[in-house]
Amino acid sequence: MDFSSQPRFFRRGTTPLTRLIACGSLSLALMVTDSRLHLLEHIRETVAVALYPLQWLVNTPIEAAVRASDFFTAQAVLERENHTLRNEQLMLSAKLQRLANLEQENRELRSLGGLKPQKQGHEQFAEILYQSRDPFTRKLIIDQGDQSGIQPGMPVIDAHGLLGQVSRVAPLTSEVTLITEKDSAVPVMVSRNGLRALLFGTGGGVEVRFLPSTADIEANDLLVTSAIDGTYPPGLAVARVLKVEHNVGGAFARVICTPLGEVDRGRFALVLQQQPELPAPPPEPVPKPQKKKNRRAGGDE
The missing domain is CATH 2.40.10.340 (Rod shape-determining protein MreC, domain 1)
Structure with missing residues (x-):
């Protein structure tokens, strides 16, 4: 009998609820079996190897775009840092020149004043x-x-x-x-x-x-x-x-x-x-012994 020519009202088969219960039971049984017996690991590994070229083909444009964005971002950051460091180097060079002049003046003044030169470490x-x-x-x-x-x-x-x-x-x-x-x-x-x-x-x-x-x-x-x-x-x-x-x-x-x-x-x-060598503090004065005055009872000496 050709069932394809019959109306859908007269067709007989499993109900959608029955098929849902069967598929759910089968899925649950597969998950329990896989978690306990690890029967599907080899199948997953085989499928992963087979799908790797497709995954690589899909992810390559995205990774290339991300790397290009990171490259240009890093270049911009490096240029800003380089510009900042050049400016700081110029300012520090000017300060270093002024510091050298001040150190020379300080040495001359200490020499004129008879002071000891500072020890450089x-x-x-x-x-x-x-x-x-x-x-x-x-x-x-x-x-x-x-x-x-x-x-x-x-x-x-x-x-x-x-x-x-x-x-x-x-x-x-x-x-x-x-x-x-x-x-x-x-x-x-x-x-x-x-x-x-x-x-x-x-x-x-x-x-x-x-x-x-x-x-x-x-x-x-x-x-x-x-x-x-x-x-x-x-x-x-x-x-x-x-x-x-x-x-x-x-x-x-x-x-x-x-x-x-x-x-x-x-x-x-x-x-x-460097640790400055400071001279020892002056010794503390030794207290002089006080002389005791002998007084006679009832009158002066």
Whole structure:
């Protein structure tokens, strides 16, 4: 009998619901079998190998467009960076020429005044390996140690400002205590007027303490090392003043600052292998023994 000539009303077969249940059961059985027995891995691998040329053909134009866009973007970024670096090099060259003239004048003035010439040291490039594992300290570990001439107390800087000083030295590594370490002190002065002060670490930032409320210090002032402690050379950028709070009735002002050195980021640093040789302080005067006066009871001598 030719079923194709019969109307659809008189045709008999499986219902759509039955076919849906059968297909769903078959799919579920295949998934369970594949997850437990891994029977379809070879089939998937074969299909993947067979479809790889088609996938490559479809993805190649998209990848080519992405690579071309990245190439032109990288070229534009490199050109901008190159232009910026050229400008910075020109400005630094001009500053270096002025600095050389100032250093020559400084040497002549110190010679005329009979002062000792300042000792010039050299710098040691170092890479920051990791931060101290103690979460309550602000210390870094660098890849230069005793074999490179590093000694405790040497200042450590980066391209922006002071980071801290070397606190412990091993043969191949060194520990650097940051200026943000709690209660660490750095003698500084305001570059605008030469006002001397002490910069203390707070565990996460820095602030100036024990400064009189009438002191001439303002927001945005630059703080540099004053070199009066014999540890840091003069003129290193340390911090910038953010806010000055004057307490009513208080003797001291609260000066909140932000460190200029990248104390919480960055990978490279410079160890200044120079420590000023300061003369020993004058000896303290020996107190003279007081003469005891002998007095007789009931009258003078």
